Amino acid sequence: MKTKKQKIIRILIGIGIFLVLLIVLFFAFRNTILDKAIDRIANKMERDYDSKFTVKEASFQGLTGVSMQEITLVPKGQDTLFSIQKMETSVSFWHIITGNVQLGTLHVENGFVQLVKKGDVKNFGKFLKRDASEANLSSEKSEKRDYAELAYNLISKGLNLIPTDMNVKNLAFRLDDNGKKANIKFNELRLADKQLETSIRVQTNTFTQRWKIKGFADPRNKKADIAFTNIDTGAIKMPYFDERFNLKSSFDSIRVNVENIDMSGGELHIDGFSSIKNLTVNHIKIAKKDVVIKDARFDYHLLLGEDFVLVDSSSTVMLNKIKFNPFLEFNTEEDTIYKMKVVIPEMKAQDFITSLPEGLFTNFEGMETEGNFDFNLSFIFNKNKPNDLVFDSKLSKNGFKILKYGEANLSKLNGEFVYRAIENGRAQRGVLVGNANPNYTPLSEISPYLRKSVLTTEDPSFFSHKGFITEAFKQSIIKNIKTKKFSRGGSTISMQLVKNVFLTREKTLSRKLEEILLVYILENNRIVSKERMLEVYFNVIEWGPNVYGIGEASNFYFQKHPSQLNLNECLFLASIVPRPKGFMWKFDDQGNLRDGAVKMQNYLTNLMLRRGVLTADDTIYKSFPVVVSGRARSFIRIKEIDSTAIDSVEISDEFDF
Template identity: 65%
Template sequence: MTTRKQKTIILLVVFTAIFLVLSIAFFVFRDSLLQQAITKASTKMEQEYNCDLSVKKASFEGFSGVSLTEITLVPKNADTLFSIKKMKTSINVWQLFLGEVQLGSLEIQNGLVQLVQKGNVKNFASFLKKENKEPTSTDKRDYAAFAYRIISNVLNLVPTDMRIENLKFKLDDNGKKATIDIKKLTLFDKEIETSINVQTNTFSQRWRIKGFADPRNKKADIRFFNIDTGAIKVPYFDERYNLKSSFDSIRLKIENIDKRGGELHIDGFTSISNLKIHHPKIANKDVLIKNAQFDFRLLLGSDFISVDSSSTAQFNAIKFHPYVSYETQSDTIYKLKVNIPKMKAQDFISSLPDGLFTHFQGMEAEGTFDYKLDFRFNKNKPDQLVFDSNLKKENLKITKYGEANLNKLNGEFVYRAIINDVLQRPVLVGNANSSYTPIDQISPYLKKCVLTTEDPSFFSHHGFINEAFKQSIVKNIKTKKFSRGASTISMQLVKNVFLTREKTVSRKLEEILLVYILENNRIVSKERMLEVYFNIIEWGPNVYGIGEASRYYFQKAPADLNLNECLYLARIIPSPKKFMYQFNDQGKLRDFAQKQETFLTNIMIRRGLISIDDTIYKSQLMNISGPAKSLLRLRIQDSTVVDTLSIKDEFEF
């Protein structure tokens, strides 16, 4: 009777015999198999990608080594995509038998990889083809499995022993050029070191990557820095996108990549020092973040991708815990949560990036605060958007203002509008100006009309209208552009008095913070804010303040304006310089303008701001009798056809 031990020995002998037969067969026919593999790859490149792949010589070295010379890939009627003079590599035979291609070593000498676009012709266009396959509800991608498979395949192609000499990566985008020349790259005993030369149309530098890399255990700790003095400049983006950026060093550490229970965990750490960015849409100055780091945990499941809330992000002294997720289980849902633990207000102000908050430089504060943000957007149910912003403060107080001294609003000051980067004439906000009008000398009708069109809850909100802000986000997401704002009178006031009209991220962030400080620290009363607002906003060409406006249009004092005149003045605030286009060639209001007046009037009646009795004289024609009449005459004499629909859009509220 055969014992279990004997059966095991027999199985081992059989397995060994099969392995030896396969090894011998592989050794005998390997050159033929290699040529067949190259031919198959060449045929695929030609048929699917319209490219010619050629290898001048291919042979095995030893049991698992492969040597290739003069490898080229050339798209038809386009520039060479890549060429390598000499390449040697070895494959892990044991992994090959298990169905995985895993490189053991790699040597490359004198290689070139280039992406070229000339006009509309790209030498890489064939590789950007999208599959026409329509996804179905039963054909969902398992994000964890897909990502883990991609990561494993990529890391298997990273050899444990590598030496690269003179490998160039070239980019030529219609004359916008960048070359990254890897003079040397070595990976030996898990230590990586490089020497890289970078050349663009605007600068040249020498870079170095150094650190630890263990592709088989999925771990790495790599630093990227400049060999020469000065910061590392990011190539190509300055010419292509007008984005200038640089940094002193970057560190990336991957501590764990693990898939279990259907979830993929990626844990690591990254940091960057002295990151400098300049782009006209961000700020008009260089933005500098001295130190930023991110201790992250990425989680991927079958139907979600997320940054776990245990992650910690920090720039300068500001530390917070972000949670970001993309879910597709039933609906497509985007989530964002931010939690800033209690911190000193002064640490927050001191940590604001240089160049991004110029009006806060020199500001000092006392007290502490903590902050939480909860954002949730369902792509299939956009109107159910969640946006909850909660700031808790303790003894928070501004002790010293920076460039934007909000106390300025309480006294007399000179206001100068900026239009198209041109400083306009000075307007004195104070009683010494004969056109200045205190709030109690402005027609109640005008206050009600302007508040209705611009900010109905001005006296009850604290600078922001949450529901309007949410609706603004929903519309901007739907239109995929910033098509709607949620500006309150407080925000308009801060923007006009302290900031410029530039459309930058910097200006908007400063506006939000300044409005919060203004409204939540009782610096200026609501009545005073509204008074200043009425006396500085533009009401027409070179017309500032209600005192000038009431005379310019109606030859009246602001207190004497009737309902019709107030309805008109409130509606032209969005585009005051185009007021004349509200009138037809008989000097009467166009139909769309009359409908807007009726709509505004009905709203005010429903809200109890005016009564039916207030509208008794509304049927009377409104008469432009002031200096504005001359522009109106020119408009009537002008035979130019005006697009009424586009004008109507500009005056909608």
């Protein structure tokens, strides 16, 4: 027994001696080892990235400190990627041995990092490329990745590289994208005793500002609470995006809080919040004017597992007075599935109206309501089973009532008003919607064939839905996802009416959101009857170049009153609703319908017969040709058109029946 203990003691002593010798040798030759390490990095930069990495002077300082002078990285034939005059840092020797590298201190003086693009050539481009073997290896690994472990390792390694004691002076980040420039200079950045404070100067081609970042930062315990504010008066402007994307944005302050990052039971929990004050955004695709969000906050609870990433429903989003609970999930356990649920608990309708971002819902500004509502939305998409898409929404009202309309007075549809179409941002001639207009046609005087044809092509369930067709939205989403573009919409006659009468034709996020909300209010508050909506629709929509309303259209094409139109003429008119200015493309140079247009009419007729909208007796005169006798004929005669232009168009491209 004693002999065994003695052997163990001797082994431990031997290991101790070996470690001591190893440490002594390391400290004896550590500068040589450091030089070799720098040489390896330089060789790799030259071999793999055709770049020159140099360090003029490098040495150890004290037990764990490293000092380097004049560090540069220059891609061959390109602008310098980065240059630092002086850098000192310390790394725990024991952490190096265990592989858990942690920076203790970091002091940087006088340097810059710059990203330069000249034409299509980037000085950082070679660092973005990977060879085929690396890409294939990454693809193979991605199928087996553990999202929780991957995220935790990345976060841990990243935070370990943030020193607990940091002092950075005169370090600039420069961006030059073919003359679009931004220079963000850290005059001084200090992190000491877990307190972070910076002084930043931002300069672009269009403005100069001074920013400040201040707060609490504890990288070792994975916690932070940092505020981003402006030293000068006014809002903080975002650099570069205004010149590069014509996107102007600013804010008063941003706060980011990380309260907890914890890995347990194979799951990663990340908790905290972020907030922003007076966010202002201006872009032609968003709205015609500035969009302002005064106060927004996101209290997040993120959860990552082996095969999922989700935002837990205990998270909350505050948008002014609007508060809701989002649930988002990406899951690859069996199939690739995307889930989204949004729950808005019961709230005052007026609080909702006043909380809408300024500039995004101009037609609602000034609206007054009473009562409450709550809302639920559910969305599930299986990438491998796209046709099983789930899209459900439910809005419940409690005493909801509109006391005063905003800019869009929906009740005007019940009386006479002047309609002006908007073309290329300009209001067109006024069209009186009322009996004083000789071309105005009441619904009862419009050929029933035209009513049936247009309803079949544009909105078969118009008289039964509440402004939206859930199934149409589902099919639109499915097709848009498959084609990876907005190739199909789910527009109803209600939506077209609101768009024509109250909105412009601009393709902005603002206009689409306003359209959805206005349609919901119109259809769900008994403001206008369905019959009246359809009557106004027929009398305001465009039927050709400067032709508005069915009264003008009947005369323009056939020199008839709308009540006298036959089936074939109605089928033709229904077919041009999506593209009225291109009606002449349906005819040859003799004034006869092309084969493709005839096939379209036959398809529509058979569809209406199958649905019981038409009877066999209605088609007795179906063989009669469509003869354009009005002013429209002059448009046809001056066109020489390739016959394949229409014949090649698929039915589904023009109509979503």
